[in-house]
Amino acid sequence: MRPAAFEYHRAASIEEALSLLAEFGEDGRPIAGGQSLVPMMNLRLARPEHLVDINSLELDKIERTGDTLSLGALVRHERYFNEPLIAEHFPAFLDAAHWIGHPTIRRHGSLGGSISHADPSAELPCVCVLHDATIVARSVNGERRIPASEFFISAYVTALEPGEMVVAVELPIPQRKQHGAFIEIAERMGDFAVIGIGAVLELDGDTVLDARIACAGAELTPVRAASAEQFLKGRQLTEEVAQEAGQLFAQSVDPVNDYRSSAEYRRHLIVQLTSRTLMRAMKSKA
Amino acid sequence: MKAENPRQIGARVQRFEDVRLLSGVARYIDDIRLPNCLHLTFARSQMAHGRILDVDTSALEDIGYPTWVFTGKDIGDLSMKAHQDVPEMQYSEQPLLARDVVRFVGEPVAAVLAEDPYLSEDAAEMVFIDCDPLPVVGTMDQARDPSIPPIHDGWKSNVFIERQMKGGDLEAARANAAYVVRRTFRNQRQTGVPMECRGVVAQYSPGDRMLTVWSSTQMPHLVRTYISEELDLPESRIRVIAPEVGGGFGVKGQVFGEEVLVAWLAMKTQRPVKWIEDRRENLIASIHARDHAHTLEAYVSKEGRLLGLWADISVDVGAYSTFPFTAAGDPGMAAKVMPGPYDFQAYEATFRALASNKCPLGTYRGVARPSAVFSQExxxxxxxxxxGMDPIEFRLKNIIREFPYKNVLGFTYDPGSYAESLEKIREILADDIAAARETRHSKEKRIGVGLACFIEQTAHGTPDFTRRRVPIETGYIAARVEMQPDGTVVIGLGLQSHGQGLETTMAQVAADALGIDPKDVFVRHGDTLTSPYSVGTWGSRGGPLGGGAVHLASLKIADKLKAIAAHQLQSNKDQISLGGGKAYITDDPSRYIPIRTLARQALRNVENLPEGMIPGLEAEYSLDGPRDGTYSNAVHAAVVEIDVPTGKLKLKRFVVVEDCGTIINPLVVDGQVRGGVVQGIGSALFEHMIYDEQCQPLTTSFADYLMPLAPELPNIEVHHIETPTPLNPIGAKGLGEGGAIGPAPAIANAVSDALGVEVNETPLTLNAIWRLSAHIRGEAS
Structure with missing residues (x-):
């Protein structure tokens, strides 16, 4: 459980980091908190020949520009809890943050790291898909802006090219007040979710004007609930309607089946948690 | 007037060793740093069962730094042998490095040494093991299938051993039964997971022909004996030291091939050799545990009296028999303890150890009793x-109340508090039982209460091991107590303390016998050079046998101190008491001599000793277990809340009522119980060593092998009843393992109570609970 040999480089600027990553191509990896990469290296499941340490780069800002909230790739998870703009505009994001790992992981782990690692059951990729985030990636060739829906390609596979790294995540600030929630089920607190569901609602009283629902842990990437979202529009949200939305969502996904959880159980959880998350989002209105 | 001597036995003394353990100055195996040391990494089998065609190490020739590599061909016939001396046993022998066949994933195949642990790990990766796959034995059904060839040459089947135990007239019990209740139960494969993995460092010093082996072990003397026999070295020229051991739980309670091999490598290379096990190795290739399947059939009278019990017990013990408890250890123990705390006199059990292409099974806290009590309860x-009886009423109707009690297999139980514990827990749980009843028809939230009542044979010694005919052979614990000229005391203890708090509890015992402060007693352990020969710490024996030995050895010194004091005070030694650091006339405490003065006289100013007395204050005592051991008892109770729609279980409450006889230190007892309960909760809910159909282990890191963490745990309430045993000099029974025995049956019974279904398997994961509650959701299960 010791990593294979690698060279360590500490980048002093984004330009230097990008130029190092360009030089190393597939053999280089940026490292920030190392919460996923270091264990994988110790197990020799990842064997980068070069690590580019980006911890000293100025990528840790949270700022609003017009209708966009931009979070730097180096924002550590524990900061989500103290950010009024997240609390005000992205309650589902805030709710999800409570489910991320343990305090140590939240202190060291970074937004860019979690997104780039793309674990199928992680909270933040799901939140990005839920909020229609844009992933900002840079390389020596310039900047690419990738919609979250196109960023996550498969388990641990993203749209990032060799030499490219995530520098920020942009969340569109909604025009109207939104209500949101995130609930997950895991064997133990802090484990990766068996199923996690995030929901965002725009409401007029109890009537749904707009809904977005996303799920972590069901498939190899986070999935949105197009049919359930459509179904909810214009409906009064009741327990029964929420259950029905859950059923619609569950029918539209093809959950993985592994030694820990059956596909059948995951499908069942999607129904239950979708319903609960919708009701929790609505109740957060009060 | 009488002097007030506060008793140390029973006092809440803060553990002396904690200062070192909690301040970061304790030295563990990896802290042993020797100059010129070579670091060992094993190339381990990635195949579960295969014939070795070639172990190709040629890539190491061009690696660019010095390496030393050894394979099965280089080590002669060095191996691990652990035979139970009975005719039914089929023997297995595990070469220290696999020679012709690999039999489980993780089995050591090549030893690769380099001057840095990173380099040896890189080099070990380049050893290419070429194997021809053989059919795997991965399930109990496969192990019993005669069409699948045995995994060991010359074997007739994949059954290590199958035997029977019986007592009384089971036919009569069957004939008289109004009810026959038959169930099958299954407990999963687990491992013990000490926080510190294993590790061995060895150094041979040719000058004094001394081999020193540091190992993270619970049994340094047995490691010494095995190395001596296997490497043909005199025991007097081998010193085995267990440094600080970061948890053992039974996992480190066997002698391992790695320990013998590292010693051999140090002699072969004439350099110190160090091997530190990593977590992956620890999970897949140290020792596994549990993996039991039981079918029980009970015969019950119309009035609800147990008349007899029939049992069929299978245990998947993996690829090899382990030293010193052998492949027969778990199934034999399960069969032996199955009658439990209940009064019936007809029993018959068939028990077998099945071989498979999995990591060998060994001892882990509770050893078979967690599974036996699971099935029983x-x-x-x-x-x-x-x-149609209340479960507590039914137990009370059948519980043993009169002692000594001779059970159906002829084991005699010493006095305990079986019925009182049940009554007490019923009182404690009254509100929970009522609350559970109110959720009986809920489709959302169910509450359940379950309990497990059990006894644990502890402090067993030589008679028990002789009956078992296993290579442990003996069971006494020795203590050597030496008072120094300044009146402080050094105890050389045959036990090894790896979390039990023995440096404190043994000091308390000695302090009472010697009338001194326990802070003045220094307990040395874990080093064969400074401790008398003993078999180590395991089996819930340390408190009663170690404590008893320390007590009796200390009394010998106390007797001598009294004789010296009587001589000086012109009294009779029967008139002398020891206490508060003084030897005083019992009826006139104003006449005294400080014990430190007596010690100085015994060791330095010896001219003051009574005529003819030999100088010195040193005594040794070896205490063996009573014929059948002593029986601790406990009731564990769990209150669970189940969210029916998701299967999420919350442990609301966990209560223990336990009786381990005399309590030496309540803080230590509570800590032992709570730690054991946490491991038992792991067995009940989370921990599962999973293999696929090709016998590849799937749960090879802590991301997959799940142990209970703080958020999953309730406050564990511990209540004590103290029934001192007449079979032990200080009245103590063992308690180290009991905590781990009760949780799985208590929690399973609570889940069964909540959901109204049979719960016959562990672990009770989210998926399992969800399946068990299908009927509540109106689905077919």
Whole structure:
């Protein structure tokens, strides 16, 4: 459980980091908190020949520009809890943050790291898909802006090219007040979710004007609930309607089946948690 | 007037060793740093069962730094042998490095040494093991299938051993039964997971022909004996030291091939050799545990009296028999303890150890009793349900109340508090039982209460091991107590303390006998050079046998101190008492001599000793276990809350009522119980060593092998009843393992109570609970 040999480089600027990553191509990896990469290296499941340490780069800002909230790739998870703009505009994001790992992981782990690692059951990729985030990636060739829906390609596979790294995540600030929630089920607190569901609602009283629902842990990437979202529009949200939305969502996904959880159980959880998350989002209105 | 001597036995003394353990100055195996040391990494089998065609190490020739590599061809016939001396046993022998066949994933195949642990790990990766796959034995059904060839040459089947135990007239019990209740139970494969993995460092010093082996072990003397026999070295020229051991739980309670091999490598290379096990190795290739399947059939009278019990016990013990408890250890123990705390006199058990292409099974806290009690106590609830009786009432109706009690297999139980514990827990749980009843028809949230009542044979010694005919052979614990000229005391203890708090509890015992402060007693352990020969710490024996030995050795010194004091005070030694650091006339404490003065006289100013007395204050005592051991008892109770729609279980409450006889230190007892309960909760809910059909282990890191963490745990309430045993000099029974025995059956009974279904398997994961509650959701299960 010791990593294979690698060279360590500490980048002093984004330009230097990008130029190092360009030089190393597939053999280089940026490292920030190392919460996923270091264990994988110790197990020799990842064997980068070069690590580019980006911890000293100025990528840790949270700022609003017009209708966009931009979070730097180096924002550590524990900061989500103290950010009024997240609390005000992205309650589902805030709710999800409570489910991320343990305090140590939240202190060291970074937004860019979690997104780039793309674990199928992680909270933040799901939140990005839920909020229609844009992933900002840079390389020596310039900047690419990738919609979250196109960023996550498969388990641990993203749209990032060799030499490219995530520098920020942009969340569109909604025009109207939104209500949101995130609930997950895991064997133990802090484990990766068996199923996690995030929901965002725009409401007029109890009537749904707009809904977005996303799920972590069901498939190899986070999935949105197009049919359930459509179904909810214009409906009064009741327990029964929420259950029905859950059923619609569950029918539209093809959950993985592994030694820990059956596909059948995951499908069942999607129904239950979708319903609960919708009701929790609505109740957060009060 | 009488002097006030506060008793140390029973006092809440803060553990002396904690200062070192909690301040970061304790030295563990990896802290042993020797100059010129070579670091060992094993190339381990990635195939579960295969014939070795070639172990190709040629890539190491061009690696660019010095390496030393050894394979099965280089080590002669060095191996691990662990035979139970009975005719039914089929023997297995595990070469220290696999020679012709690999039999489980993780089996050591090549030893690769380099001057840095990173380099040896890189080099070990380049050893290419070419194997021809052989059919795997991965399930109990496969192990019993005669069409699948045995995994060991010359074997007739994949059954290590199959035997029977019986007592009384089971035919009569069957004939007289109004109810026959038969159930099958299954406990999963687990491992013990000490926080510190294993590790061995060895150094041979040719000058004094001394081999020193540091190992993270619970049994340094046995490691020494095995190395001596296998490497043909005199025991007097081998010193085995267990440094600080970061948890053992039974995992480190066997002698391992790695320990012998590292010693051999140090002699072969004439350099110190160090091997530090990593977590992956620890999970897949140290020792596994549990993996039991039991079918029980109980015969019950119309009035609800147990008449007899029939049992069929299978345990998947993996690829090899382990030293010193052998492949027969778990199944034999399960069969032996199955009668439990209940009064019936007809029993018959068939028990077998099945071989498979999995990591060998060894001892882990509780050893078979967590599984035996699971089956026993689940069955008690099932019978109660079938005959329409309250489960506590049914137990009380059958519980043993009169002692000594000779059980159906001829084991004699010393006095305990079986019925009182049940009564007490019923009182504690009254509100929970009522609350559970109110959720009986809920489709959302169910509450359940379950309990497990059990006894644990502890402090067993030589007679028990002789009956078992296993290579442990003996069971006494020795203590050597030496008072120094300044009146402080050094104890050389044959036990090894790896979390039990023995440096404190043994000091308390000695302090009472010697009338001194326990802070003045220094307990040395874990080093064969400074401790008398003993078999180590395991089996819930340390408190009673170690404590008893320390007590009796200390009394010998106390007797001498009294004789010296009587001589000086012109009294009779029967008139002298020891206490508060003084030897005083019992009826006139104003006449005294400080014990430190007496010690100085015994060791330095010896001219003051009574005529003819030999100088010195040193005594040794070896205490063996009573014929059948002593029986601790406990009731564990769990209150669970289940969210039916998701299967999420919350442990609301966990209560223990336990009786381990005399309590030496309540803080230590509570800590032992709570630690054991946490491991038992792991067995009940989370921990599962999973293999696929090709016998590849799937749960090879802590991301997959799940142990309970703080958020999953309730406050564990511990209540004590103290019934000192007449079979032990200080009245103590063992308690180290009991905490781990009760949780799985208590929690399973609570889940069964909540959901109204049979719960016959562990672990009770999210998926499992969800499946068990299908009927509540109106689905077919």
């Amino acid at each position: 689940r069955l008690m609830d099932e019978i109660a349900k079938e005959i």
